[in-house]
Amino acid sequence: MNTIRAVLGLSFLPTALAFTPGFPYGSEKVRGVNFGGWLVPEPWITPSLFDNTGNSAIVDEWTFGQLQSHSTALAALTTHWNTWTTESNFTAIAAAGLNHVRLPIGYWAFEVGPAGEPYIQGQLPYLTKAITWATNHNLKLIIDLHGAPDSQNGFDNSGHRISTPGWASNNTNVQCTDAIIKTTANMVKDNTANVPRIAPLNELSSRGVILPSLKTLILYGRLSDELSWKFMDFFALPALQKLDITEHLFQEAPSIG
Ligand SMILES: *[C@@H]1O[C@H](CO)[C@@H](O)[C@H](O)[C@H]1NC(C)=O
Ligand SMILES: *[C@@H]1O[C@H](CO)[C@@H](O)[C@H](O)[C@H]1NC(C)=O
Numbered sequence: 001m002n003t004i005r006a007v008l009g010l011s012f013l014p015t016a017l018a019f020t021p022g023f024p025y026g027s028e029k030v031r032g033v034n035f036g037g038w039l040v041p042e043p044w045i046t047p048s049l050f051d052n053t054g055n056s057a058i059v060d061e062w063t064f065g066q067l068q069s070h071s072t073a074l075a076a077l078t079t080h081w082n083t084w085t086t087e088s089n090f091t092a093i094a095a096a097g098l099n100h101v102r103l104p105i106g107y108w109a110f111e112v113g114p115a116g117e118p119y120i121q122g123q124l125p126y127l128t129k130a131i132t133w134a135t136n137h138n139l140k141l142i143i144d145l146h147g148a149p150d151s152q153n154g155f156d157n158s159g160h161r162i163s164t165p166g167w168a169s170n171n172t173n174v175q176c177t178d179a180i181i182k183t184t185a186n187m188v189k190d191n192t193a194n195v196p197r198i199a200p201l202n203e204l205s206s207r208g209v210i211l212p213s214l215k216t217l218i219l220y221g222r223l224s225d226e227l228s229w230k231f232m233d234f235f236a237l238p239a240l241q242k243l244d245i246t247e248h249l250f251q252e253a254p255s256i257g
Pocket of ligand 2: 113115170171172173
């Protein structure tokens with residue numbers, strides 16, 4: 001552990017610390033809320049969306065797309081995206097004195113892979129809206145990749161409830177995830193004052209044990225190519241080695257649930 005940490009400490013942290021973060025992490029408290037259930041609906045957070053399908057086999061976003069017609073699923077999701085979170089929520093969050101909002105989003109918002117996943121797309125414009133709303137109300141947005149290809153944990157919160165999540169054992173999935181994180185970083189690289197952090201993967205789980213989340217990639221100023229390649233190296237490590245280190249790498253930064 002110490003060796004791994006030392007390697008990362010040398011290769012990752014000094015580069016990052018050379019930048020000025022978009023929020024004074026370490027000196028000011030992170031106070032925030034999470035918009036779980038908006039761009040990644042989960043039955044326990046948004047039960048009506050699932051109940052309204054009348055189909056008890058629809059238990060996650062995968063089955064939401066798979067077991068209904070595309071037009072029915074898209075219509076329900078579009079209504080949900082348009083109504084469940086609006087700028088008024090950001091107004092209220094800022095008025096309450098909070099400074100951060102965490103926004104979960106699935107990989108399928110960016111691309112649906114070759115495996116023919118039944119996910120419905122259309123979330124990205126809402127991510128853009130959320131960035132604008134955060135900016136309007138001086139809130140810091142944390143973009144949180146909540147679902148990765150072939151599921152990183154098998155839970156409905158990854159988009160696909162399955163007993164054998166395959167993300168970590170298939171390098172195609174890992175590379176796709178890395179590319180999406182880079183896409184996300186590029187989207188926000190000129191707005192790190194308002195999007196200072198990306199949380200690269202939620203609730204990674206292996207062998208039935210939930211491992212510490214890949215908590216956060218702090219965007220200090222511009223995300224340099226160098227930093228993003230370091231991050232890719234990190235992802236390219238053999239699956240189970242890389243999981244342990246995250247606890248140490250990321251616990252340094254304050255985080256919100
Ligand atoms: C957004 O605000 C509305 C109006 O106050 C509220 O009903 C809704 O629950 C809020 N959305 C979330 C995701 O908290
Ligand atoms: C890895 O995932 C890709 C994309 O879903 C798939 O085409 C490929 O067959 C998988 N490889 C293995 C070894 O499972």
